[in-house]
Amino acid sequence: MSTPPNALDYNGRSRVFKIFSALVLAVFAIIWIVPMAFAVDTSLKPEAEIAANPTNWWSDHFSLAAYRKVIDGTPILTWYLNSFIIAALTVILTVAVTSMIGFALAQTRFAGRGGVFAFVLAGLLIPGQILALPLYQIIQSMHLLNTYWAMVLPAAAAPIAVFIFESFFSGLPRELIEAARIDGASWFGVYWRVCLPLCRPAISAVSIFTFVGSWNNFLWPLLVLSNVKQMTIPVGMSAVTGGFGILYAQLMATAVLGALPLFVVFLLFQRHIVQGVARTGIK
Amino acid sequence: MATTIIDDGVSAARVTSAGNRSGPRDEHRAGWLLSLPFLVLYLLFLVGPAVYGIVMSFFNATTVRPGLGKAVGLDNYRSILTSSDFWSSMGHTVWFTTLTTPPLVILALFFALLAERLHRAKALVRFIFFAPFVLPVTSVTLIFLWLYAPEVGLVPHWFEAVGLPPPNLLGETKWAFISVAALTVWWTVGFNFVLFLAGLQEVPRDVYEAAAIDGANPVRTLTGIVLPLLRPTVVLVTMLQILASMQIFNQMYLMTAGGPGTSTRPVMEFIYDTGFSDYRAGYAAAATMVYFALVLVVSLVWFLLRRQSNKEVGA
Numbered sequence: 001m002s003t004p005p006n007a008l009d010y011n012g013r014s015r016v017f018k019i020f021s022a023l024v025l026a027v028f029a030i031i032w033i034v035p036m037a038f039a040v041d042t043s044l045k046p047e048a049e050i051a052a053n054p055t056n057w058w059s060d061h062f063s064l065a066a067y068r069k070v071i072d073g074t075p076i077l078t079w080y081l082n083s084f085i086i087a088a089l090t091v092i093l094t095v096a097v098t099s100m101i102g103f104a105l106a107q108t109r110f111a112g113r114g115g116v117f118a119f120v121l122a123g124l125l126i127p128g129q130i131l132a133l134p135l136y137q138i139i140q141s142m143h144l145l146n147t148y149w150a151m152v153l154p155a156a157a158a159p160i161a162v163f164i165f166e167s168f169f170s171g172l173p174r175e176l177i178e179a180a181r182i183d184g185a186s187w188f189g190v191y192w193r194v195c196l197p198l199c200r201p202a203i204s205a206v207s208i209f210t211f212v213g214s215w216n217n218f219l220w221p222l223l224v225l226s227n228v229k230q231m232t233i234p235v236g237m238s239a240v241t242g243g244f245g246i247l248y249a250q251l252m253a254t255a256v257l258g259a260l261p262l263f264v265v266f267l268l269f270q271r272h273i274v275q276g277v278a279r280t281g282i283k
Numbered sequence: 284m285a286t287t288i289i290d291d292g293v294s295a296a297r298v299t300s301a302g303n304r305s306g307p308r309d310e311h312r313a314g315w316l317l318s319l320p321f322l323v324l325y326l327l328f329l330v331g332p333a334v335y336g337i338v339m340s341f342f343n344a345t346t347v348r349p350g351l352g353k354a355v356g357l358d359n360y361r362s363i364l365t366s367s368d369f370w371s372s373m374g375h376t377v378w379f380t381t382l383t384t385p386p387l388v389i390l391a392l393f394f395a396l397l398a399e400r401l402h403r404a405k406a407l408v409r410f411i412f413f414a415p416f417v418l419p420v421t422s423v424t425l426i427f428l429w430l431y432a433p434e435v436g437l438v439p440h441w442f443e444a445v446g447l448p449p450p451n452l453l454g455e456t457k458w459a460f461i462s463v464a465a466l467t468v469w470w471t472v473g474f475n476f477v478l479f480l481a482g483l484q485e486v487p488r489d490v491y492e493a494a495a496i497d498g499a500n501p502v503r504t505l506t507g508i509v510l511p512l513l514r515p516t517v518v519l520v521t522m523l524q525i526l527a528s529m530q531i532f533n534q535m536y537l538m539t540a541g542g543p544g545t546s547t548r549p550v551m552e553f554i555y556d557t558g559f560s561d562y563r564a565g566y567a568a569a570a571t572m573v574y575f576a577l578v579l580v581v582s583l584v585w586f587l588l589r590r591q592s593n594k595e596v597g598a
Contacts, residue, residue, distance in 0.1 A: 017501040021397035039426040054435035101321040110314025125582045133558045134336035154328040187313030216419045218533045234419040255425035259418040266417045278481030
């Protein structure tokens with residue numbers, strides 16, 4: 001018997017089932033592609049043609065005119081920049097502070113470690129945006145409204161990232177740390193030069209999540225960034241699209257432009273992102 | 284497998300620290316110094332809001348200026364608990380959760396079970412289902428507002444194509460819930476799908492082999508072996524989904540703005556409206572706390588189940 005190409009193909013019935021699976025998934029995959037494909041399609045058609053034949057997929061005059069109008073007529077390039085700066089700062093701060101405490105919890109035995117561990121663990125119970133109102137009051141009293149920091153600082157208080165790092169650092173052998181200490185490295189040196197470089201998968205998982213989370217956040221920037229010039233992509237888009245009325249090509253061009261950067265990131269890092277979801281979602 | 288190693292590491296470290304070896308003084312200092320930056324942010328921006336929210340709910344606070352205003356005791360709670368607007372918005376959130384959780388769990392599981400059979404096409408299928416998840420909510424809602432647009436949208440067009448009168452997809456309460464739920468399923472099913480695929484990876488290959496040798500057909504293998512082994516993943520994905528759906532705000536706000544009227548307004552939008560549009564922060568904080576208590580119960584169940592299943596895997 002030759003080796004089956006897939007571990008799940010053991011007999012004829014399995015193979016029939018495999019073909020059935022492929023067909024069903026193909027149907028659903030098409031359904032899943034339609035909204036995105038139709039958005040791109042609409043964005044490339046002239047407005048007049050959409051008005052005359054809204055559900056038609058084909059056009060004789062495909063063009064990028066709607067994209068030009070959106071880029072010229074809205075501050076979308078500024079929003080890209082804002083979103084990017086905020087997301088990048090958030091990633092840097094989050095990785096820095098959560099990896100440090102993750103290392104401390106996993107590899108140093110300081111008095112009170114158990115208490116800190118439980119205290120941070122309890123934070124997992126506080127879900128995302130429910131506390132937006134009291135958080136807003138705190139940010140307001142710190143005079144941070146309409147600044148990047150209003151976006152960056154709260155996002156870095158992420159207990160889940162602490163535990164991703166904690167579990168990675170716990171996997172490192174104690175001898176490694178002791179050897180580095182005997183060689184005269186400081187604790188910070190052990191963390192920074194010995195352990196952190198070994199934690200690339202954790203760094204990339206936390207970075208990607210933090211970046212995507214920051215980029216796509218909607219409610220919080222809606223509350224704290226009221227100045228059009230300071231808005232991020234999702235909020236800025238929602239602020240201007242009302243003015244487009246039924247100019248569907250421009251609406252769809254805006255939607256596509258808003259989705260584009262993360263879509264490209266996803267194309268490039270698909271494997272990391274999917275593995276990161278699998279690893280951190282379940283544990 | 285990885286979990287076993289990690290869990291052993293943690294428990295080993297705990298045993299040594301419990302064994303009264305708190306380490307030299309600079310290890311103690313380094314531990315605290317490395318923990319400090321996170322703890323400061325955590326106290327200010329996560330624990331702080333939770334505590335401040337509780338305090339605010341007993342005061343006549345407003346959103347126009349910082350500070351608490353006059354203490355009002357339990358008045359905010361009294362009026363929130365008797366507010367029919369609040370309870371109907373809680374009802375809308377629960378209804379949305381009920382509408383989205385079963386399809387998001389069952390479809391994701393179904394897709395994962397089928398995709399697990401595929402060899403090379405698996406990566407492509409994963410890409411297609413997961414891709415919508417990385418789109419910003421505003422892009423998703425713009426696309427679906429276009430698909431749902433009365434008269435001109437693709438979805439009303441499909442209704443006509445099969446000979447049904449197209450419903451008012453966003454203008455009628457019953458349909459508005461279904462339309463936003465459908466959008467949510469399209470947008471986020473890929474996340475659960477990936478979690479299930481990961482869960483399926485943990486099912487040992489030789490289990491399938493043994494079943495095939497015993498002549499079990501695919502359906503029998505599925506119901507008798509795979510699903511029971513996958514149960515912890517199913518439970519966790521369901522809990523995560525309930526938690527996510529209960530926080531519904533963005534899609535609903537952008538698609539219907541809670542309308543028609545306030546008939547689809549979720550509780551998060553009720554808080555937004557009373558706290559930020561009417562500036563009644565104390566009142567909205569009381570609403571937040573009641574809602575938070577409900578979510579906390581669900582989180583706690585999730586948390587305990589998660590610990591439980593980690594222990595099982597670790598053992």
